[in-house]
Amino acid sequence: MRQVSGAFGLLFTVLWLVGSALAAEPISGRASVTDGDTLVIRNTKIRLHGIDAPESAQVCQDAAGKDYRCGQKAALALADKIGEATVSCEPRDTDRYGRTVAVCQMGSENLNAWMVSEGHAIAYRRYSEDYVQAEGAARTRKRGIWAGTFEPPSDWRRARRANGVETRPAMPKSLETAPAEAAPGGCKIKGNINAKGAKIYHEPGSRDYERTRINEAKGERRFCSAEEAERAGWRATGGR
Structure with missing residues (x-):
C-alpha cells in the first residue's frame, strides 16, 4: 500500500508541475486596452503587475490646476503605444476578479515599466x-x-467604495467615452472598427x-483631425 500511495503521490506531483508550467506559458497576441493597467488578449483579461493607473472615471489636475480625465488619458496612451503590435505577457498571479496578473512586453520593451516611467501609472x-x-x-521629470x-x-477607489460605488468590477471596464457634444478636447472625429476589422x-x-x-475596449477612439486619424491608420468613411 505504501508503494501504491507513493506512486500516486509522484503522479500527482508530476501532473501538478506540468499544470503549473502550462499555466505560466506566456500569453501573446493582439491586445485591446480596457484601462491604463488592464489588457485583453484572446479573451484573457490581464492586469499589469506592479503598477496602478488612474481609473477611467478619475479626474486629476494638470500643472495649471485644470481638471482632466487622467484615467482616460492613461488608457489612450497605452493603446497608442501598443497600436497593432503583438504583446507577450508573462503571468505572475491571478487577482480576486479572475484577471491574470502579468508583466507584458512589446518586443523587448516592458509595458508595465513604460506606463510608470511616462507618468501614466504609479508603482503599486x-x-x-x-x-x-x-x-x-x-516624478523628478514631472511626467504625466x-x-x-x-x-x-x-x-480614489477606497473613497468611492466608502460611498457605495464599486470601482473594480469582475469584468474589465471599457474606456468611458464622452458624448459627441462633450468630446474631450473638442476631438469629435470618431474612429470606428467595422465588422470586417477595417478602421x-x-x-x-x-x-x-x-x-x-x-x-474603446475594441481599440476604437476619437481624433482631433482627419490628418491625425489617417496617420494612425484609419481611412475616411464613404458618404455624407
Missing part, C-alpha cells in the same frame, strides 16, 4: 517594488500625472456619424 507598492525607481524618475496633482488610484473614421456631418458609437 502593495504588491511589488519593481517599478519604484521608474516612478521616482517620472506628476506634472500636476492627483489622488493615488487606490485612495474607418467619421467626421461630424457624415452619413453615419450620429449613430456611430465608440467602443
